[in-house]
Amino acid sequence: GENVEQHPSTLSVQEGDSAVIKCTYSDSASNYFPWYKQELGKRPQLIIDIRSNVGEKKDQRIAVTLNKTAKHFSLHITETQPEDSAVYFCAATVSGGYQKVTFGTGTKLQVIP
Amino acid sequence: NAGVTQTPKFQVLKTGQSMTLQCAQDMNHEYMSWYRQDPGMGLRLIHYSVGAGITDQGEVPNGYNVSRSTTEDFPLRLLSAAPSQTSVYFCASIDRQRIYGYTFGSGTRLTVV
Numbered sequence: 223g224e225n226v227e228q229h230p231s232t233l234s235v236q237e238g239d240s241a242v243i244k245c246t247y248s249d250s251a252s253n254y255f256p257w258y259k260q261e262l263g264k265r266p267q268l269i270i271d272i273r274s275n276v277g278e279k280k281d282q283r284i285a286v287t288l289n290k291t292a293k294h295f296s297l298h299i300t301e302t303q304p305e306d307s308a309v310y311f312c313a314a315t316v317s318g319g320y321q322k323v324t325f326g327t328g329t330k331l332q333v334i335p
Numbered sequence: 336n337a338g339v340t341q342t343p344k345f346q347v348l349k350t351g352q353s354m355t356l357q358c359a360q361d362m363n364h365e366y367m368s369w370y371r372q373d374p375g376m377g378l379r380l381i382h383y384s385v386g387a388g389i390t391d392q393g394e395v396p397n398g399y400n401v402s403r404s405t406t407e408d409f410p411l412r413l414l415s416a417a418p419s420q421t422s423v424y425f426c427a428s429i430d431r432q433r434i435y436g437y438t439f440g441s442g443t444r445l446t447v448v
Contacts, residue, residue, distance in 0.1 A: 268436040
């Protein structure tokens with residue numbers, strides 16, 4: 223089955239700096255890659271996603287890049303703010319009768335004011 | 336439009352007791368899933384359903400049962416609670432076309448003593 227590795231597990235940055243979280247996946251059939259943000263004690267919420275026919279996608283301070291050949295994708299947060307502090311999960315989805323979604327183990331991002 | 340509603344939010348069980356975690360969605364999503372979240376292990380799939388009357392096992396199904404009699408409801412049953420089932424449980428649903436990614440419920444924090 224699919225295996226998703228996520229690094230780093232923890233990340234501390236100064237406010238205003240950039241943060242990068244990287245994920246690798248194993249199944250070349252995966253074609254949809256969402257990223258979720260989970261604040262302490264709350265549910266995961268979708269923040270951005272990318273499909274396999276696209277190499278990069280941006281939404282304000284957040285961007286995601288995908289390298290299908292290398293089977294890795296990354297989340298980039300620029301101009302970080304304290305409210306960006308949370309756990310971030312990547313996921314890889316294999317299309318088919320059911321979208322088997324495999325999550326990474328999460329990255330705890332701390333933005334230091 | 337309430338999204339995905341989970342009840343209860345908190346529950347303490349004694350070893351050997353049984354209970355049902357409720358999940359309902361009002362978005363007419365065909366696909367629904369149950370995940371458990373443990374520290375350092377991300378989100379692990381317990382059971383999933385691709386439509387009413389159709390369920391299947393995920394990564395960690397032992398000790399849990401599910402049923403899907405309607406599109407809206409997807410309850411998770413703990414047959415005989417064990418301390419190893421202490422976790423946070425999330426129900427999630429997704430539209431067939433994966434347009435918006437998963438929508439998660441608010442979670443149930445379960446403690447088995």
